[in-house]
Amino acid sequence: MTQKKPITVAITGAAGNIAYSLIFRICSGELFGNDQPFNLSLIDIEPALPALEGLVMELQDSNFRLINKTICTTDPFEGFRDADYAILLGSYPRNKNQTRKDLLGKNVSIFKIQGKALSFVAKKTVKVVVVGNPVNTNALVTAKYAENIPKENIVALTRLDMNRSISQLSRKLNKNVSNIKNVFTWGNHSASQFVDLSNGYLLEGSKKTPLTELVEKEWTYGEFQTTNQTRGKAVILKRGRSSAGSAANAVIDLLKSWIYGTETYVSMGVISDNNPYNVPENLIFSFPCTCKNGSWKISKDLKPNDFCKKMIKKNVDELVSERNIAFGLLQD
Amino acid sequence: MTQKKPITVAITGAAGNIAYSLIFRICSGELFGNDQPFNLSLIDIEPALPALEGLVMELQDSNFRLINKTICTTDPFEGFRDADYAILLGSYPRNKNQTRKDLLGKNVSIFKIQGKALSFVAKKTVKVVVVGNPVNTNALVTAKYAENIPKENIVALTRLDMNRSISQLSRKLNKNVSNIKNVFTWGNHSASQFVDLSNGYLLEGSKKTPLTELVEKEWTYGEFQTTNQTRGKAVILKRGRSSAGSAANAVIDLLKSWIYGTETYVSMGVISDNNPYNVPENLIFSFPCTCKNGSWKISKDLKPNDFCKKMIKKNVDELVSERNIAFGLLQD
Numbered sequence: 246m247t248q249k250k251p252i253t254v255a256i257t258g259a260a261g262n263i264a265y266s267l268i269f270r271i272c273s274g275e276l277f278g279n280d281q282p283f284n285l286s287l288i289d290i291e292p293a294l295p296a297l298e299g300l301v302m303e304l305q306d307s308n309f310r311l312i313n314k315t316i317c318t319t320d321p322f323e324g325f326r327d328a329d330y331a332i333l334l335g336s337y338p339r340n341k342n343q344t345r346k347d348l349l350g351k352n353v354s355i356f357k358i359q360g361k362a363l364s365f366v367a368k369k370t371v372k373v374v375v376v377g378n379p380v381n382t383n384a385l386v387t388a389k390y391a392e393n394i395p396k397e398n399i400v401a402l403t404r405l406d407m408n409r410s411i412s413q414l415s416r417k418l419n420k421n422v423s424n425i426k427n428v429f430t431w432g433n434h435s436a437s438q439f440v441d442l443s444n445g446y447l448l449e450g451s452k453k454t455p456l457t458e459l460v461e462k463e464w465t466y467g468e469f470q471t472t473n474q475t476r477g478k479a480v481i482l483k484r485g486r487s488s489a490g491s492a493a494n495a496v497i498d499l500l501k502s503w504i505y506g507t508e509t510y511v512s513m514g515v516i517s518d519n520n521p522y523n524v525p526e527n528l529i530f531s532f533p534c535t536c537k538n539g540s541w542k543i544s545k546d547l548k549p550n551d552f553c554k555k556m557i558k559k560n561v562d563e564l565v566s567e568r569n570i571a572f573g574l575l576q577d
Numbered sequence: 578m579t580q581k582k583p584i585t586v587a588i589t590g591a592a593g594n595i596a597y598s599l600i601f602r603i604c605s606g607e608l609f610g611n612d613q614p615f616n617l618s619l620i621d622i623e624p625a626l627p628a629l630e631g632l633v634m635e636l637q638d639s640n641f642r643l644i645n646k647t648i649c650t651t652d653p654f655e656g657f658r659d660a661d662y663a664i665l666l667g668s669y670p671r672n673k674n675q676t677r678k679d680l681l682g683k684n685v686s687i688f689k690i691q692g693k694a695l696s697f698v699a700k701k702t703v704k705v706v707v708v709g710n711p712v713n714t715n716a717l718v719t720a721k722y723a724e725n726i727p728k729e730n731i732v733a734l735t736r737l738d739m740n741r742s743i744s745q746l747s748r749k750l751n752k753n754v755s756n757i758k759n760v761f762t763w764g765n766h767s768a769s770q771f772v773d774l775s776n777g778y779l780l781e782g783s784k785k786t787p788l789t790e791l792v793e794k795e796w797t798y799g800e801f802q803t804t805n806q807t808r809g810k811a812v813i814l815k816r817g818r819s820s821a822g823s824a825a826n827a828v829i830d831l832l833k834s835w836i837y838g839t840e841t842y843v844s845m846g847v848i849s850d851n852n853p854y855n856v857p858e859n860l861i862f863s864f865p866c867t868c869k870n871g872s873w874k875i876s877k878d879l880k881p882n883d884f885c886k887k888m889i890k891k892n893v894d895e896l897v898s899e900r901n902i903a904f905g906l907l908q909d
Contacts, residue, residue, distance in 0.1 A: 262802030265598070266597070268596070268600065268822075269598060269822045269825070269826060270601065270602060270605065271822060273607055273826075273829075275604065275605055275607060277850045295815045295816075295817075296815065296816050296817065296856050299813075299814075299816030299817075300813050300816065300822075302808070302811065302812050302815065302820075303812060303816075303820050303822050303823035304822075304823075305744040305747070305748065306737065306740050306741045306808065306820070306823040306826075307740065307744075307822070307823045307826040307827075308740045308743050308744060308747075308755075308813075308826075308830070309754070310657075310753055310754055310755035329889070371849050396612065401881060405638065407698075408638050408640045409638045411640055412638045412640060414641075415637070415640075416637065421642055422640040422641070423640075423642035453856040475880075479634065480631050480634050480635060480638075481631075482631075483627045483628065483630050483631030483634065484627075484631030484632065485628065485631075486637050488631075488634075488638070490597060490600075490632075490635050490636075490639070491635040491636075491638040491639045492603045493601070494601060494605075494638075494639040494640075495639075497605075498640070528716065545894055567856040
């Protein structure tokens with residue numbers, strides 16, 4: 246058997262909790278396949294380096310045969326070298342007394358450098374998943390500075406929002422998650438996000454029942470939305486820690502969809518282009534996408550109702566405002 | 578396609594860190610297969626129930642289609658009901674000012690109840706993996722009270738010790754972990770453990786080179802042993818937290834070996850029977866085992882050298898002493 250050539254997977258915030266949940270699953274071969282060796286490039290800030298070395302010791306002690314080489318670094322220009330995949334988990338965390346502008350300011354400078362580094366040293370075909378919040382604008386800043394990388398290659402994680410909505414519907418309908426299709430979120434990964442189930446259906450055998458026939462309108466536009474918006478906080482209240490395992494899982498789900506394709510809609514935060522939903526160009530926006538041969542495509546044949554259009558508009562406004570602040574700061 | 582009947586997987590200490598690393602990997606289908614649905618039975622102490630509920634929320638939000646039903650409970654008589662697999666992660670942690678007797682005392686009472694519960698409510702064919710320390714004696718106590726369960730079904734995790742030794746050899750020889758075969762640990766999962774590489778070899782293509790030809794004797798009986806013994810502490814020093822991810826990984830490795838079989842020796846802490854190594858009966862002792870059709874077998878054709886025999890004796894003495902303390906406490 247000829248061995249496949251190793252691919253390179255770079256991860257920022259690699260000493261953090263999401264990374265700890267993500268990396269062991271990647272190393273098990275679950276994402277890239279049991280015959281695909283890889284180089285791991287683990288990136289984090291200086292104070293996190295000891296923890297990162299501890300993680301590397303644990304990866305060694307897990308006897309993962311697919312790991313070809315591992316490096317730890319604080320320098321994205323070293324860490325992203327020849328990357329086939331870059332998973333950007335790290336970001337500047339929100340503090341209590343911080344304005345949105347302060348938060349954006351801290352993150353803009355991180356993702357500007359990372360965008361430049363990706364542009365200079367990563368493969369031109371690199372697939373980039375941005376996870377650190379505010380994720381849509383962080384991804385947009387990355388795309389802006391990653392001049393040599395097609396903007397299509399940079400995707401913001403909104404899959405956890407979609408997964409949470411399917412999780413809710415699964416409990417509401419008492420059906421397996423795998424029976425619920427074509428539910429997704431529009432817009433920003435923030436409290437403004439809008440979950441759209443108007444195209445969704447319950448699949449049982451070959452029978453498709455529209456979700457709108459199965460759940461009440463009041464619930465759809467009320468509790469369903471607010472539960473999704475506040476799910477992250479609800480997990481923190483119970484666990485005392487943020488939802489690392491399910492976030493890592495959403496990264497894997499997103500990449501599986503992107504790499505291996507999907508037959509139904511999935512949520513992906515992608516660069517907006519000419520689209521029938523009045524989302525202006527040059528935003529990273531969560532759209533219903535389908536994937537094939539390693540590329541995503543925005544589904545353009547949906548007919549959002551008036552309420553949905555209003556929510557899309559709200560998300561556009563919010564993201565334009567974030568973009569204006571972020572790009573303004575970049576000129577300072 | 579006919580769907581497989583769900584199996585039941587019970588996990589104690591389910592709100593802890595090893596569980597958090599383990600459960601997502603199990604739920605991904607990695608261990609029991611992509612077509613094997615399961616019930617999750619999550620067991621922990623009362624104060625951990627909120628965290629456990631948070632974990633369940635995250636599992637829901639991960640859209641794991643293989644999960645059939647999940648329960649959270651503090652009661653092993655509920656938690657182990659109909660279990661096909663029981664993974665006992667929870668134990669009473671070691672405190673600084675605690676004697677070995679105190680520590681054993683706390684744990685003996687936990688594993689006595691769990692043994693009884695397994696005996697009463699689990700499937701007779703249940704496979705039990707004990708992870709909580711002191712793991713050998715905890716497993717022995719479990720076996721003693723699980724009267725209806727064959728003692729062969731209860732195994733103590735010593736796989737992490739084996740994995741760590743292969744990890745060391747991999748770095749020493751600059752070879753992939755998968756090239757290193759038949760290295761294992763004897764005895765107790767404690768500082769007395771002895772890593773035996775005298776039967777090990779480096780496999781390259783079809784060429785087998787004995788490890789004894791590749792590493793120095795001094796290293797084999799010196800640094801190699803001490804590094805393995807202190808590896809857990811070394812990880813804690815770097816990470817500031819104990820090695821949860823690699824411990825969870827070792828549980829998966831052990832169960833894969835046990836369920837799917839193995840062609841070379843693996844470390845398993847199993848009930849001692851008539852064996853040529855002078856290990857008396859009625860101890861849970863790490864032996865070199867091979868597995869086939871869901872059963873393990875101690876490899877009985879090895880020829881330990883004098884030093885190894887001395888180390889086996891040391892481990893026997895330590896475990897007999899632990900057993901005497903533990904069983905003495907059980908009579909109180």
